[in-house]
Amino acid sequence: MQAEHKTLTGADIIWKSLEALDVSCVFGYPGGAILPTYDALTRSKVHHVLVRHEQGATHMADGYARASGRVGVAIATSGPGATNMVTGIATAMMDSSPIVCITGQVGSTMIGTDAFQESDITGITLPITKHNYLITRPEEIAPALREAFQIAASDRPGPVLLDITKDAQQASCVFDWEAAAPKPHRHEPVFFPGQKEIDAALALINQARRPVILAGHGIILSGAEREVYALAEKAGIPVALTLLGLGSFPASHPLNLGMMGMHGEAWVNQAIQEADLLIALGMRFDDRVTGKLSTYATKAKKIHIEIDRAEINKNVRVDVALIGDLREVLLKLLPGIRSSSDSDWLAQIAASKKDSAVRDIQNLPDNGHLYAAHVINALWRETKGEAIVVTDVGQHQMWEAQYYHHERSRSLITSGGLGTMGFALPAAIGAKFARPDAEVWVVAGDGGFQMTMAELATIVQEKLNVKIAIINNGYLGMVRQWQEFFYEGRYASTPLLSPDFAKLAEAYGIPALTVTQRAQVNPALQTSRFHQGAALIDFRVEQEDSVFPMVPAGADLAAMIRRPTPLVERASDE
Amino acid sequence: MSERSRLHTFIVYVENKPGVLNRVASLFRRRAYNIESLTVGHTERPGVSRMTIVSAIGEGGAHRVEANIYKLVNVLSVEDVTAASTVARSLALIKVEASEESRHRLMQIVRVFRARVVDLAPQSLIIEITGGEDKVNALLEVLRPFGIIEMVRTGQVVMTRSLRTDSSQEADRPKPSPQTVEASHSV
Numbered sequence: 145m146q147a148e149h150k151t152l153t154g155a156d157i158i159w160k161s162l163e164a165l166d167v168s169c170v171f172g173y174p175g176g177a178i179l180p181t182y183d184a185l186t187r188s189k190v191h192h193v194l195v196r197h198e199q200g201a202t203h204m205a206d207g208y209a210r211a212s213g214r215v216g217v218a219i220a221t222s223g224p225g226a227t228n229m230v231t232g233i234a235t236a237m238m239d240s241s242p243i244v245c246i247t248g249q250v251g252s253t254m255i256g257t258d259a260f261q262e263s264d265i266t267g268i269t270l271p272i273t274k275h276n277y278l279i280t281r282p283e284e285i286a287p288a289l290r291e292a293f294q295i296a297a298s299d300r301p302g303p304v305l306l307d308i309t310k311d312a313q314q315a316s317c318v319f320d321w322e323a324a325a326p327k328p329h330r331h332e333p334v335f336f337p338g339q340k341e342i343d344a345a346l347a348l349i350n351q352a353r354r355p356v357i358l359a360g361h362g363i364i365l366s367g368a369e370r371e372v373y374a375l376a377e378k379a380g381i382p383v384a385l386t387l388l389g390l391g392s393f394p395a396s397h398p399l400n401l402g403m404m405g406m407h408g409e410a411w412v413n414q415a416i417q418e419a420d421l422l423i424a425l426g427m428r429f430d431d432r433v434t435g436k437l438s439t440y441a442t443k444a445k446k447i448h449i450e451i452d453r454a455e456i457n458k459n460v461r462v463d464v465a466l467i468g469d470l471r472e473v474l475l476k477l478l479p480g481i482r483s484s485s486d487s488d489w490l491a492q493i494a495a496s497k498k499d500s501a502v503r504d505i506q507n508l509p510d511n512g513h514l515y516a517a518h519v520i521n522a523l524w525r526e527t528k529g530e531a532i533v534v535t536d537v538g539q540h541q542m543w544e545a546q547y548y549h550h551e552r553s554r555s556l557i558t559s560g561g562l563g564t565m566g567f568a569l570p571a572a573i574g575a576k577f578a579r580p581d582a583e584v585w586v587v588a589g590d591g592g593f594q595m596t597m598a599e600l601a602t603i604v605q606e607k608l609n610v611k612i613a614i615i616n617n618g619y620l621g622m623v624r625q626w627q628e629f630f631y632e633g634r635y636a637s638t639p640l641l642s643p644d645f646a647k648l649a650e651a652y653g654i655p656a657l658t659v660t661q662r663a664q665v666n667p668a669l670q671t672s673r674f675h676q677g678a679a680l681i682d683f684r685v686e687q688e689d690s691v692f693p694m695v696p697a698g699a700d701l702a703a704m705i706r707r708p709t710p711l712v713e714r715a716s717d718e
Numbered sequence: 719m720s721e722r723s724r725l726h727t728f729i730v731y732v733e734n735k736p737g738v739l740n741r742v743a744s745l746f747r748r749r750a751y752n753i754e755s756l757t758v759g760h761t762e763r764p765g766v767s768r769m770t771i772v773s774a775i776g777e778g779g780a781h782r783v784e785a786n787i788y789k790l791v792n793v794l795s796v797e798d799v800t801a802a803s804t805v806a807r808s809l810a811l812i813k814v815e816a817s818e819e820s821r822h823r824l825m826q827i828v829r830v831f832r833a834r835v836v837d838l839a840p841q842s843l844i845i846e847i848t849g850g851e852d853k854v855n856a857l858l859e860v861l862r863p864f865g866i867i868e869m870v871r872t873g874q875v876v877m878t879r880s881l882r883t884d885s886s887q888e889a890d891r892p893k894p895s896p897q898t899v900e901a902s903h904s905v
Contacts, residue, residue, distance in 0.1 A: 275791040454785035
């Protein structure tokens with residue numbers, strides 16, 4: 145930074161600040177109240193990705209953040225531009241994803257007059273952001289942006305919004321980046337467990353006969369993969385993962401149990417219910433994970449290592465809480481861990497693995513039916529498990545979690561907490577910008593894909609190599625499944641008419657294939673993978689297949705609905 | 719949550735910035751907890767305000783609200799002082815019907831409660847009282863038969879007591895009966 149400070153407009157300061165924060169690309173959509181900033185964009189090195197809907201911009205920033213671990217940035221105008229961001233901001237909040245959203249606001253003298261395209265976006269986003277700012281003077285912009293990036297990425301990450309009035313963008317002031325450094329955070333020193341808590345945790349771990357590690361998203365956010373690996377190996381503890389934790393511990397590792405909870409394999413939930421110690425790492429005992437709380441892991445002592453103290457004892461009461469950065473806490477714990485491998489416990493779990501819901505479909509002979517599981521499993525084999533898979537929300541999301549085995553962190557990007565349909569396509573665009581060399585696959589249902597498919601144009605305009613697999617079953621599948629199980633099969637508003645996705649893709653200039661037979665799956669995947677550029681495959685899968693096993697919402701983890709064998713037999717008999 | 723709720727008192731230090739009250743209050747609103755009283759004012763530190771919030775919440779909910787208030791960027795500190803030894807005060811202005819005949823008796827009541835008359839009109843007077851909730855409530859009970867025309871109450875302001883080990887001071891500490899507590903601690 146030069147010693148002599150230039151006088152710049154607020155709009156120019158936005159870009160200069162973003163450049164100083166190492167931002168190389170932003171996702172946005174222009175409009176009246178943000179026009180000064182877009183004018184200043186012509187003088188900036190930052191690459192701007194024009195989206196087709198502001199929700200897409202926030203999901204792209206989110207996908208960028210999840211794929212890279214860096215802060216993603218989205219920009220929109222005031223009013224509808226800002227309100228269109230709400231879903232994406234809430235998605236990032238629920239999944240602790242660090243994004244910064246910049247919105248234009250009407251001139252400061254117009255605020256509160258119901259001016260054209262005015263909305264109280266700081267008020268609207270107050271409960272779904274970590275923090276937000278209403279900025280009315282150019283002097284506030286650089287310090288607020290610096291602080292916003294710090295807040296978004298620190299502690300438990302999350303979204304931050306800056307609402308900047310048009311006159312603050314137009315007015316000028318001295319730009320002094322050094323002086324804009326944020327003040328030390330008020331919470332210093334951050335929480336850190338004392339020796340007493342560390343000792344208590346060690347005693348529980350070293351005495352446990354049937355321990356299970358519950359691996360959550362916090363492992364990835366903290367960068368604690370190695371430490372978790374060391375803990376599991378040293379003490380011989382099996383690892384169950386949350387949906388957002390998938391990838392944080394290698395799927396191929398013998399101690400990996402797989403995903404826990406509502407659609408987890410029976411043995412995973414059984415192990416948790418039988419355990420005498422649960423070691424929860426950066427996870428929050430979501431209701432989709434615990435089922436009925438009063439019967440959840442009643443035999444187990446519980447250790448919770450978590451950076452957000454509001455999560456401690458929220459759903460499940462724990463015996464030892466270690467509040468702090470997961471990696472730092474584990475580094476403290478590891479020297480005191482006694483190596484052990486209680487082979488009885490591991491043998492017991494290994495024996496229960498024979499009861500698998502996932503296996504029974506994947507080895508079926510071709511009976512003329514194409515199941516989503518075949519598609520996901522083939523995708524896993526074709527990509528050798530090395531692609532970044534970005535999923536939408538619904539049945540395909542759970543099948544992906546069951547049949548695509550993630551070896552590495554940040555290789556699965558999915559909306560877990562908020563369950564936002566329409567997430568996949570834009571989030572994949574963000575992921576591709578974050579990791580241009582990675583193979584990026586969208587796996588979406590026919591329902592969710594149609595919510596944000598306008599972003600196909602963004603893919604083409606940016607010449608992105610993003611592959612798209614639509615798991616098309618002609619239903620809003622997960623809702624249909626619930627209707628089948630819990631509403632006596634009354635399919636209210638779940639049968640879904642879709643366009644011919646291949647023709648649609650071709651209209652955008654994206655090559656596409658339609659797959660209806662199991663034998664076509666691998667060739668279609670290969671064709672798409674070898675194509676340099678975006679490609680789409682419409683997989684017409686079994687219409688009324690369900691995700692098994694399933695623990696009904698709020699039920700005991702043992703009360704799972706298994707795949708009824710008749711379904712499989714019927715399929716092979718036909 | 720079906721757990722039993724009771725009145726919890728939170729003391730929150732916040733940066734004196736626009737919207738902070740909204741951020742704090744929103745955490746109660748989100749869980750449909752009613753705020754019984756809330757006071758905000760300046761503190762001994764410039765730019766720092768102090769809130770005293772009283773709300774009926776269950777134990778688990780109170781922990782969660784406290785932890786979530788702590789996470790707000792503009793919050794400097796938060797403490798649930800419900801179980802702590804505290805001094806709690808609020809102020810009330812009460813306009814009472816006062817004829818020539820009843821005025822004398824009202825004045826006597828005011829003296830007993832160590833309240834003050836701050837405005838006198840031919841048909842009414844305004845009484846100012848400071849004290850704990852119980853004391854203010856007790857005065858209201860006594861005044862009600864005279865006819866309360868209008869009343870305004872501040873919420874509680876609360877301060878934790880300093881630790882006192884000196885036995886001579888120990889004698890000053892409030893005794894269990896609420897009435898005695900109020901009498902010995904009237905300002």
